Each structure stands twice: as C-alpha cells, then as structure tokens.
Amino acid sequence: MDTLNCIECFIRSAQAGSFAEAARRLGLTPAAVGKNVARLEASLDVRLFHRSTRKLSLTEAGEYFLADAAGGLSALQLAMGNLTSLRSQPAGTLKVSMGLSFGREYMVPLLGEFLRRYPSIMPDWHFDNRQVDLVAEGFDAAIGGGFDIPQGVVARELAPAHRVLLAAPQYLEQAAPLDSPADLPQHAGILIRSPQTGRVRPWTLRNREGLLASVEMKTRMTFSDPEAACVAAEAGLGIALVSTGHAQTYLRRGTVQRVLPDWYVDAGAISIYFAGQKLLPQKTRVFIDFVREQFQQQGLAKLLSAL
Incomplete structure (x- = not known):
C-alpha cells in the first residue's frame, strides 16, 4: 500500500x-480514491467514514485522524517538493x-517572462470574480x-483597489451639469x-x-x-462606477472619460x-516574488491608482 x-x-x-x-482535485477516478481510503481503513483497522449513497461523513475516529494527519501530510509533501527543487528548477x-x-x-501579459524563467511550472489559472477557499479548493x-x-x-499588497466614475462624452453633453458629487442624484446610474x-x-x-461624499445616482x-x-x-x-483596472482599457480608447476626476473610491x-505556512512550495514562492517584482518594475501600481 502506498501510504502517502x-x-x-x-x-x-x-x-x-x-x-x-476528491478524485477531480487529485486527477484520479472516484473508484481509485474509494479503494485507497478502504486500504487505509484496513491498514488502521478502523472505519474513517460513514458511507451512504448521498453522503460521506467522518466517524469519530476519522475526525481525530484528520486533525492529526492533515497538517503533517502537507508539511511532508512540501518538504519533499522543496528538497527536489533544490536539485532542479521549481516545477509543478x-x-x-x-x-x-x-x-x-x-x-x-506577464506569462511569457514567467515561463521563460520557470519552464517547468505549468500555470492552471482560474478566472473567477469571487473569493476562493485556498485550502479547500x-x-x-x-x-x-x-x-x-x-x-x-x-496577503501581499500589489496595488491600490480604487474605483472611478466613467461616462461617454455624448452622455455628459446631453445630461444635467455635473460639477460635484451633489449633482450625481440627477444622473442615470449603471450599478x-x-x-x-x-x-x-x-x-x-x-x-x-x-x-467624503456618498455615491447616489438614479438606478438606470x-x-x-x-x-x-x-x-x-x-x-x-x-x-x-468601476475599478481602475476595468476603466483603463476604455479610457485608453477615449470612448469614455472620468466623471468628477478629482474624486474616487478607495476600496x-x-x-x-x-x-501562511512555514514551508511554502517553491513554485508558489517564485510566483509571488515574480508578480510583486513585475508590478513594481512595470509601474502597475501607479497605473491602477486613481490619483
């Protein structure tokens, strides 16, 4: 039995x-995962899961074993991976x-340089506008x-999370005067x-x-x-009202302009x-260092600032 x-x-x-x-995350079949768990239970001579057609839940013994084993396995896998990386480039x-x-x-746009430095790393990037659970997912x-x-x-800061007001020139030409945040309630808001x-x-x-001033517009x-x-x-x-990251593309085109350019939202x-673990995988460590370096060298923090 491959215990690990x-x-x-x-x-x-x-x-x-x-x-x-679990099989999807590990790249195995559900049957293979189930067999490996059964082998572990046989080796330990204890049942770790309550199984039913609809639900999988831990037994009391399973809860104790999970609490003791999870951290140890992660540390051991990281130690093995980092030891391997000492003999070669970061990989995985x-x-x-x-x-x-x-x-x-x-x-x-940063991928080319990153892969040139670390050709043995394979990016698996997920584009989700949500907060993910790093460990569970x-x-x-x-x-x-x-x-x-x-x-x-x-968390390591990369750039300010500012938001700015945008509108097309043709909208501003036809709309009510807009000289201060107090004028916003007269305008159509894209929320x-x-x-x-x-x-x-x-x-x-x-x-x-x-x-300070609140953002109040008529919901259009x-x-x-x-x-x-x-x-x-x-x-x-x-x-x-959008983040500067979204706004920059349209501002560069000249199809929109900032509304009340002296005002912004600090998010x-x-x-x-x-x-936050003592033994971070080399592939993760070099990625973090690379991204922070590129944001500094390319002035991305300044680009994403509303100031």
Missing part, C-alpha cells in the same frame, strides 16, 4: 465531502485564482481585492451587484483633500459584471493571497 497516497485520498475526501470531488502545476478582466489585462494563490483575509492566509451578496454596495467617494440599470457596465457607459447609457488594496 492513501492518506492524501482520505484527507481530500474529508475536505471535499465526497470521493468524486500552479493553480491560481484571479478576476477575469484583471487576469486577462494585467496577468496574462486546492489553490496555490489568489489575486484580488476587497476580500476578508481568513485565518491562516497571508453593479456584488458577486458575494448579490446587492449593490453603497460606496463613498473621496478626494485628495480628504473630503444593474449588472453583475463590471465589464458590461463599462460597455454600457461607453454606449452613453449612464455613469458607471483597499489588490493583493496576492497564499496560505
């Missing part, structure tokens, strides 16, 4: 709640989550902003629902002097996608997130 493989199948099954999902599949537009515009890292940082997760809550979040504008339409909001603003349908920071 059997223990890993048990741990992933416990975390995922099913053999099928690098699973990273990032926002769709942000990843396409700012991360994919098997991600090595994630990039995003406005997230709550769970216990055991470390964006939060992917986490499904609600439109209230935002607060600020300027360089530190003055509501979207779940900031890219769609930019396209609607480009079409002259109203004013959109915190865009950061790279990873599990």
Whole structure:
C-alpha cells in the first residue's frame, strides 16, 4: 500500500465531502480514491467514514485522524517538493485564482517572462470574480481585492483597489451639469451587484483633500459584471462606477472619460493571497516574488491608482 497516497485520498475526501470531488482535485477516478481510503481503513483497522449513497461523513475516529494527519501530510509533501527543487528548477502545476478582466489585462501579459524563467511550472489559472477557499479548493494563490483575509492566509499588497466614475462624452453633453458629487442624484446610474451578496454596495467617494461624499445616482440599470457596465457607459447609457483596472482599457480608447476626476473610491488594496505556512512550495514562492517584482518594475501600481 502506498501510504502517502492513501492518506492524501482520505484527507481530500474529508475536505471535499465526497470521493468524486476528491478524485477531480487529485486527477484520479472516484473508484481509485474509494479503494485507497478502504486500504487505509484496513491498514488502521478502523472505519474513517460513514458511507451512504448521498453522503460521506467522518466517524469519530476519522475526525481525530484528520486533525492529526492533515497538517503533517502537507508539511511532508512540501518538504519533499522543496528538497527536489533544490536539485532542479521549481516545477509543478500552479493553480491560481484571479478576476477575469484583471487576469486577462494585467496577468496574462506577464506569462511569457514567467515561463521563460520557470519552464517547468505549468500555470492552471482560474478566472473567477469571487473569493476562493485556498485550502479547500486546492489553490496555490489568489489575486484580488476587497476580500476578508481568513485565518491562516497571508496577503501581499500589489496595488491600490480604487474605483472611478466613467461616462461617454455624448452622455455628459446631453445630461444635467455635473460639477460635484451633489449633482450625481440627477444622473442615470449603471450599478453593479456584488458577486458575494448579490446587492449593490453603497460606496463613498473621496478626494485628495480628504473630503467624503456618498455615491447616489438614479438606478438606470444593474449588472453583475463590471465589464458590461463599462460597455454600457461607453454606449452613453449612464455613469458607471468601476475599478481602475476595468476603466483603463476604455479610457485608453477615449470612448469614455472620468466623471468628477478629482474624486474616487478607495476600496483597499489588490493583493496576492497564499496560505501562511512555514514551508511554502517553491513554485508558489517564485510566483509571488515574480508578480510583486513585475508590478513594481512595470509601474502597475501607479497605473491602477486613481490619483
């Protein structure tokens, strides 16, 4: 029996709640995962799971074993991987989550240089506008902003997470005068629902002097996608409040312009997130260092700032 493989199948099954999902994460068949768990149970002479056609749950013994084994297995796998990397370049599949537009515009262009330096790493990038569970979903890292940082997760800041108001010149020519945030209630708002809550979040504008003002507009339409909001603003349908990362593409085209350019929303920071563990895989460590280096060298933090 390959004990490490059997223990890993048990741990992933416990975390995922099913053999099928554990198999998907491990690249195995559900039958292979189930057999490995059964071999482990036979070796330990104890039942680790309660099994039914609908549910997989831990026995009391399984809960104790999971608590003792999970951290030890991760540390051992990392130690083995890092020892191997001492003799060669960092290698392996690098699973990273990032926002769709942000990843396409700012991360994919960095891939060429990253692969030139680390040809043995295979990127497996997931473009999701949501916060992922790094451990439960098997991600090595994630990039995003406005997230709550769970216990055991470390964040390294890359750039400010600013938002700006955008509108097409033809909209502003026909709409009511707009000289200060107090004029916003007279204007058509292209609003964006939060992917986490499904609600439109209230935002607060600020300027360089530190003055604050609420963002209040007449709701003309509501979207779940900031890219769609930019396209609607480009079409002259109203004013959109979007991240600078989304705004830059349209500002460069000249099809939209900033509304109240002295005002912006400070939503915190865009950061790279990873599990806070002493023994970080080499593939993850070099990726984090590379991204931070590129953001500094290419001035991406300044580009994404509204100031």
